[in-house]
Amino acid sequence: xxxxxxxxxxxxxxxxxxxxxxxxxxxxxxxxxxxxxxxxxxxxxxxxxxxxxxxxxxxxxxxxxxxxxxxxxxxxxxxxxxxxxxxxxxxxxxxxxxxxxxxxxxxxxxxxxxxxxxxxxxxxxxxxxxxxxxx
Amino acid sequence: xxxxxxxxxxxxxxxxxxxxxxxxxxxxxxxxxxxxxxxxxxxxxxxxxxxxxxxxxxxxxxxxxxxxxxxxxxxxxxxxxxxxxxxxxxxxxxxxxxxxxxxxxxxxxxxxxxxxxxxxxxxxxxxxxxxxxxx
Numbered sequence: 718x719x720x721x722x723x724x725x726x727x728x729x730x731x732x733x734x735x736x737x738x739x740x741x742x743x744x745x746x747x748x749x750x751x752x753x754x755x756x757x758x759x760x761x762x763x764x765x766x767x768x769x770x771x772x773x774x775x776x777x778x779x780x781x782x783x784x785x786x787x788x789x790x791x792x793x794x795x796x797x798x799x800x801x802x803x804x805x806x807x808x809x810x811x812x813x814x815x816x817x818x819x820x821x822x823x824x825x826x827x828x829x830x831x832x833x834x835x836x837x838x839x840x841x842x843x844x845x846x847x848x849x850x851x852x
Numbered sequence: 853x854x855x856x857x858x859x860x861x862x863x864x865x866x867x868x869x870x871x872x873x874x875x876x877x878x879x880x881x882x883x884x885x886x887x888x889x890x891x892x893x894x895x896x897x898x899x900x901x902x903x904x905x906x907x908x909x910x911x912x913x914x915x916x917x918x919x920x921x922x923x924x925x926x927x928x929x930x931x932x933x934x935x936x937x938x939x940x941x942x943x944x945x946x947x948x949x950x951x952x953x954x955x956x957x958x959x960x961x962x963x964x965x966x967x968x969x970x971x972x973x974x975x976x977x978x979x980x981x982x983x984x985x986x987x
Contacts, residue, residue, distance in 0.1 A: 724967040724969070725967070726966055726967050727965055727966055727967065728964065728966045737872060737873065738872065742877055742891060744879050744888055744891060746888055750886070751885070751886030751887065751888075752886065753879055753881055753886075753888065753944055755937065755942075756877060756879060756937065756942040768967060771969075796967065796969060797968070797969050798965070798966075798967060798968040798969065799965075799966035799967045799968075800962045800963065800964060800965055800966060801962070801964040801966055802890065802891065802961040802962050802963075802964070803954055803955065803956050803958075803961045803963070803964070804961070805964070807890075807891040807961075807962075808966070809888055809962040819938055820938065821938050823938075826937040826938045826939070826942075827935045827936070827937050827942075827944040828935065828937075828938070829863065829935060829936040829937070829938070829940070830862055830933070830934075830935055831861055831862055831863045831933075831934035831935060831936055831943070832859040832860070832861055832862065832903060832931065832933060832934045833932070833933040833934075834859070834906075834931060834932050834933065
């Protein structure tokens with residue numbers, strides 16, 4: 718079911734506005750549920766590798782090396798779409814996440830509550846997501 | 853319907869791992885649809901102001917000033933939840949977005965296609981989102 722055809726990019730790296738480290742932040746989102754999975758960073762090498770392979774590839778700022786997500790864990794992220802924001806300084810990646818995104822074993826890296834306002838989950842989308850989770 | 857009760861934070865600014873500019877990136881997501889609206893940055897002042905007011909407040913890197921989103925446009929973002937990631941270096945904000953998030957007038961700042969793989973929108977969630985959009 719996973720398609721690994723090559724991509725062609727409609728934007729060049731040179732069009733992007735880089736942060737002070739020469740990279741762009743990438744918001745990674747599950748293409749089906751819209752859950753935000755993680756934030757990571759790309760340099761040009763990582764961007765080109767992502768386009769070439771269809772697998773999300775970042776620059777690891779801690780290990781200072783190219784990092785194809787899933788290469789050791791098997792938890793690849795297959796690219797569904799890459800979208801730049803209005804300022805050309807941030808990317809949104811919609812992906813098909815194999816396994817989990819977080820090294821803790823959780824699906825998403827975002828799980829530490831800072832504040833939360835209770836709101837009614839009466840919105841039909843949320844109810845449907847629950848049903849969908851069961852399907 | 854919009855509640856402006858005060859929040860109490862379960863995490864302190866000093867627990868966060870700041871980037872080289874002394875800030876943290878904040879992924880902003882619509883709390884109902886899970887659409888990613890924008891990425892912005894907070895310093896400590898912006899974080900405290902957000903907690904205090906319940907309205908998303910950032911540090912504008914271009915204007916170099918505190919920026920309560922919506923103060924001039926009316927397009928406030930009311931906090932529903934703030935969640936830190938596993939590394940304590942990125943925040944996810946779920947918000948109730950008044951009007952639009954982007955200065956271009958679009959709902960989300962992410963609209964410039966880089967690459968896109970066609971995938972079947974047969975997933976019931978997507979179909980439901982369309983229905984929900986009509987409701």
